[in-house]
Amino acid sequence: KIMRKIAMDLSIEKIINQKLCDTFTKLGLDTAYAAVKVSDRPDLSDFQCNGALALAKQEKKNPREIAARIAGELEKDVDFAKISIDGPGFINLTLKDEAIAAVLDQIAGDGRFGIAKVETPKKVVMDFGGPNVAKAMHVGHLRAAVIGESIQRIERFLGNEVISDVHLGDWGTPMGMIIAEIIKQDGSLDKALNYNIDEITEFYKAANLRCKEDEKAKEDARQITAALQDGNPEYRRVWQHLREASVSAIKKNYDDLDINFDLWLGESDAHAASAEVVKLAEAKGLSELDEGAHILRLEESNKPKPPVILIKSDGAYGYQITDIATIKDRVEKLKAEEIIYVVDKRQSLHFEQVFEAVDKLGIAPNVKMVHIGFGTVNGSDGKPFKTRDGGVMTLENLIAMSKDKVGESMPSPADAPGYDQAYIDNLTAQIAVGAIKFADQADPNAVKTEILPVAPYQYMASLQMLDASTPLLELQVFAGSRAEAEKAAKALKK
Ligand code: ARG
Numbered sequence: 001k002i003m004r005k006i007a008m009d010l011s012i013e014k015i016i017n018q019k020l021c022d023t024f025t026k027l028g029l030d031t032a033y034a035a036v037k038v039s040d041r042p043d044l045s046d047f048q049c050n051g052a053l054a055l056a057k058q059e060k061k062n063p064r065e066i067a068a069r070i071a072g073e074l075e076k077d078v079d080f081a082k083i084s085i086d087g088p089g090f091i092n093l094t095l096k097d098e099a100i101a102a103v104l105d106q107i108a109g110d111g112r113f114g115i116a117k118v119e120t121p122k123k124v125v126m127d128f129g130g131p132n133v134a135k136a137m138h139v140g141h142l143r144a145a146v147i148g149e150s151i152q153r154i155e156r157f158l159g160n161e162v163i164s165d166v167h168l169g170d171w172g173t174p175m176g177m178i179i180a181e182i183i184k185q186d187g188s189l190d191k192a193l194n195y196n197i198d199e200i201t202e203f204y205k206a207a208n209l210r211c212k213e214d215e216k217a218k219e220d221a222r223q224i225t226a227a228l229q230d231g232n233p234e235y236r237r238v239w240q241h242l243r244e245a246s247v248s249a250i251k252k253n254y255d256d257l258d259i260n261f262d263l264w265l266g267e268s269d270a271h272a273a274s275a276e277v278v279k280l281a282e283a284k285g286l287s288e289l290d291e292g293a294h295i296l297r298l299e300e301s302n303k304p305k306p307p308v309i310l311i312k313s314d315g316a317y318g319y320q321i322t323d324i325a326t327i328k329d330r331v332e333k334l335k336a337e338e339i340i341y342v343v344d345k346r347q348s349l350h351f352e353q354v355f356e357a358v359d360k361l362g363i364a365p366n367v368k369m370v371h372i373g374f375g376t377v378n379g380s381d382g383k384p385f386k387t388r389d390g391g392v393m394t395l396e397n398l399i400a401m402s403k404d405k406v407g408e409s410m411p412s413p414a415d416a417p418g419y420d421q422a423y424i425d426n427l428t429a430q431i432a433v434g435a436i437k438f439a440d441q442a443d444p445n446a447v448k449t450e451i452l453p454v455a456p457y458q459y460m461a462s463l464q465m466l467d468a469s470t471p472l473l474e475l476q477v478f479a480g481s482r483a484e485a486e487k488a489a490k491a492l493k494k
Helices: 012-027 051-059 063-074 097-109 139-157 173-186 197-213 215-230 233-256 267-283 319-332 345-361 395-408 421-442 458-465 470-478 482-493
Strands: 047-049 080-086 090-095 123-128 161-165 287-290 293-296 308-311 338-342 368-372
Touching (some): 051 063, 063 080, 063 090, 139 338, 139 421, 173 215, 215 233, 233 395, 267 287, 267 293, 267 345, 308 319, 345 368
């Protein structure tokens, strides 16, 4: 959906399309069929035109004959290295290297790489990252960040106004679980404000274990969450502290990866709007009571669609209403015209439900809402990485490992005259982070819409890549200027 918006002013495909169009006009053929596409048979050609088949059907003629007429005309064009008619009448086209090089030169020489800005810029709110507070960020958080940041940069390059929001998970039951756990272990919350992020994470781990076995502990956590949301001042103070401690750790990770957010809002920021959503649903007769919970039913077409929970039976707001309320805020306060979510595929149904509820409630008329899903980063058990099952590689560790590995092949200032340690360290960090990002996107799972298992040594492979040509490519990408890259590459080769 995003790709379609990229209007290429300059592209090889466009140029060939023009050639086909001219040829069809010359031969008196309907130019509606003059389009080419990237070849289905890269072993045979660069592009193919299937127009002769459709034309033949329309004019009740032999498709190979029509194809031959078109090919005969195209033969006169010096840009083609090979033209062949294959199968029932496909025209396969291969360009001369010089012709491709000429277009690439033109694109490279264009300040915008041949990509036009959108005609009517939009205000796009981007929601990606979405880490939960009180948990260390791990490799599983990498992908949303990398894809989200890329789309953010593309959207800006296209001329859209982007506001990105990290949308922290800071309002759910885990908050109550941590507070309950501190009370259980300490007898009170007196020391709570002194705990640092590592200690808080330990409490969260312990709470998770406890709630798995103990129904009563789970219930306590739920009640504390509801009270926290309801404004209990002591819980709020502790929560504020947990949130701040987590945010500084999260920010450091994103900074290291050069992932940038305009807003550091969270689920908690949608609290007031959640109450408004409930009122709206009631006013529209869309809210129903169901076993103590307030729910909003959705239309079921060909598959069952569970209702959206507006208020849980314990009185707290959950994940769904929080997203609905956040949309309300983004439309009203940020004036969003489009909202893009970059969140893994497991949440597809959640976003379908949320978007449908938003439609029913009339909260975001004319606002485009898109969920861009992707496959998760899985452990060797085939399940997505999680912090709570222990032993998972944190992002911080991954970045550190990558830096160490890159550092091994970096020269010292003594070996690279003209470069000081700070320059080399900076370059090391850039290459290390680049390798992680490239490797993540090289994982076929990253672009798949299904969730497939990926071996955890994926990231080790990323580090191995550093022994091949990748860093040199990255050097060029990151060093800024070609001269600088060449200088650095020379130093590296020593
Ligand atoms: N915090 C959520 C999670 O860990 C992801 C948030 C995605 N964004 C959203 N608006 N729901 O699953």
